[in-house]
Amino acid sequence: MWPFKHKELKEDGTVKHRKWLKRWLLGGWIIYASIAALTLAVVMVPAVRAQVGEWISDRLIRQTQTVSQERRVQEVSFEEPAPAPAKAEKPKEKPAAEKTEQVKQAPPEEFIVNELARPVSGIVINGYGNTYSEVYRDYRFHGGLDFAAEPGTAVLAALGGTVAEITENSYQGKTVTVDHGSGWQTKYTNLDQVQVSKGQTVAVGAVIGTVGKFTGDVKENHVHFALIHNGEPVNPTPYFDFN
The missing domain is CATH 2.70.70.10 (Glucose Permease (Domain IIA))
Known part of the structure; x- marks a missing residue:
């Protein structure tokens, strides 16, 4: 019975070893995968966050520019055009005949009585x-x-x-x-x-x-x-x- 028992024990050890190796390999892969995933996450999360933040900022800037342009278009459409400055007209020079007539029609200087001469010498x-x-x-x-x-x-x-x-x-x-x-x-x-x-x-x-x-x-x-x-x-x- 012993040899069979020893063989059985030997088989049992191999089985155990295989099971242990399989369990170790499987457990190590999971651990390595976890470590790799954790490392990747630690490395990639800030980059992804920065990329997402940049994309959001760019999107907001574009929306703001679009709204500003729409407002400018509305303001320009509602603005009334400023009237053109009126040109100062030069006074028309009056003809010489009219000037002569104005000179003729100029009012005479007002006469003021200052002193009277006596009409006769009597009192x-x-x-x-x-x-x-x-x-x-x-x-x-x-x-x-x-x-x-x-x-x-x-x-x-x-x-x-x-x-x-x-x-x-x-x-x-x-x-x-x-x-x-x-x-x-x-x-x-x-x-x-x-x-x-x-x-x-x-x-x-x-x-x-x-x-x-x-x-x-x-x-x-x-x-x-x-x-x-x-x-x-x-x-x-x-x-x-x-x-």
């Missing part, structure tokens, strides 16, 4: 304003100055101008109106003879006429002088030098 016997009338024995408005003068005395122009009007009545005799421009006029009343004509230009101090025998509101013989501006009487007293 003032009746002033401007509300004065007492010896003829009517009451106070009434007197629109000028009465200068005492004998009949036949020469009456002189207080200002230079143009004879605008010559009138006559039985109460005041003859009246000469001289126009000085800018609404100013002087009037000389109680004249007997007139030595100027309508439209005539007279200089200051020129003879207008002579004093008549008309007294008007006062009893003494005189020449009535009036200063008019725009149809209204003006007190001439401040414009005379009585010194």
